[in-house]
Each structure stands twice: as C-alpha cells, then as structure tokens.
Amino acid sequence: MLASKTFPQLDQGSMLQLAQLLAEQLQWPMVIFLEGDLGAGKTTFSRGLIQSLGHKGNVKSPTYTLVEPYEDLIAGPVYHFDLYRLADPEELEFMGIRDYLDHAVCLVEWSERGQGILPQADLIIHLTYAENGNSRDLTIEGLSVQGQLIIENWQAI
Template structure:
C-alpha cells in the first residue's frame, strides 16, 4: 500500500474528471487538508469531489462563512476555507469539533490557519503548478488515509 499518490492534470477539466472518479471511491470519516498557493485549485478540487459524490447544486467557496455543509444521500460533507480566519480559537466558538465524526468527510483549505484546534489530516493534498496545469500530490498521514490512497490507486 502506498502512502503517496501523484497525478498531473493538463487543465481544470482533467482535475474535475479525476475528482469525479475519486469521489465515488471515497470512504467516510476522513479529514483531508488541501494545501497550495492562491489559485492552485483547492476549491476546484473540493467542488469536483462534492459534485462527484452526488451534489447537484453549486459548490461555493466558504471563504467568508468558514464552512459550507453538504447533506448528501450517503453522508455529510463539510467544506472549510480558513483563509480569512484571524485566530484558531474562532473555530472553537463555532463548535468545530462537532463536524469531525465517523460518517462525515471534511475538506479543509488553509488548514494551517486552524493549527492546534483542527484534528490531524488523514490525507494531505498538495496542489502546485505543473506546465499549464496542476500537479496533485496526496500523502497519507494515517492508516485510514493509506486505505483511501489504495482505493484511489
């Protein structure tokens, strides 16, 4: 079983196609941290996963709300964007620990802003520039993360 998975996407459509397939193999109870500079595709990746899991509506960036919930037929997904978070303690005030259960999927953009409050990631997804597209490197940080990467490979 591998603890790292790397994919290269020539454009946004290629990333979304991978996310659509990857979403169908996602297990419950995962925390995924999304890393990358501004504009690298963290929200696009999240949108692809959420829509690939069956959400038919718009997936918006939760930059101002901090979290957007999605109630899907198979589970709940919470999409966090902590870019504008001033202090990790703000997460405590919103009851952040209640979001992380065995039947949810939590996608977290800018997780370093919630350091000390957020649980550790099962998988870290790093998005970087690659030619005119993106490189995605997924690193398993837990046993559940390793199992998920095995399902994606």
C-alpha cells in the same frame, strides 16, 4: 511509511476526474486538507468531489463564511471549510468544529491556520502550479490507515 501518489500536469477536466475517483472511495468520517497557493485549484477539486457525491447546486468557496455545509448527499454530509480569513485557530472551537468532525467528510482549505485545533488529516491533497503554468500538479498523501488504503487503491491509476 507515508503513502503518496502524484499526478502531474492536470488540466481542469483531469482534476475533476480525480476528484470523482476520490469521491468513490471516501469513508465517513474523514478529514481532508487541501493545500496550495491562491488559485491553485483547491476549490475546483472540492467542487468536483462534492458534485460527484450527488450535490446538484453550485459549490462556492466558503472564504467569507468559513464553512459551507452539503448535507443533502446520499453517502453522508460533507463540510467544506476555507480558513484563509481565520484570525485565530480558537475561532474554530467557538464555531463547534468538533461537531462537524465526528460524522462527516471535512474538506479543509488553508488548514495551517487551524493548527493546534484541527486533528491530523486522513488525506492531504497538495496542488501546485505545473512548470508549464497552465496546469496543476496534484500529490495526494495518506496519513491515517484509512487514507493510506485510498492511496494504495490508486496505485494502479
């Protein structure tokens, strides 16, 4: 059975708090897909998670570079991928995607563009515009045993 939890009508501050809570439970290696329309908050959530892990600098969207490395974190490396501009999933093989996956937390925006190359995610975070238009609804799904344990730990929130 798929474990999931929904957090409705989050403002930016609440979304950053959830990212911090997730950061406290991460295990290495792990693959997390972030899904949602343009502007839904995927990069904002990623920024909150990466900064919660101790990164002191800016966290920018890797839209043009495909990946931004954060290797200065005490817990372990995090790689933030944005596949929006990926022309073909095979490009991931050319950039050595498998070298990132075996030892890091990989945050992947627009994961559907890497279909057939990317492994199954441990967690999928779905971000959608809430009905009020000013906030976001966030649903997190655990697909692996590791991901499902994280969701179970969140059931009390």
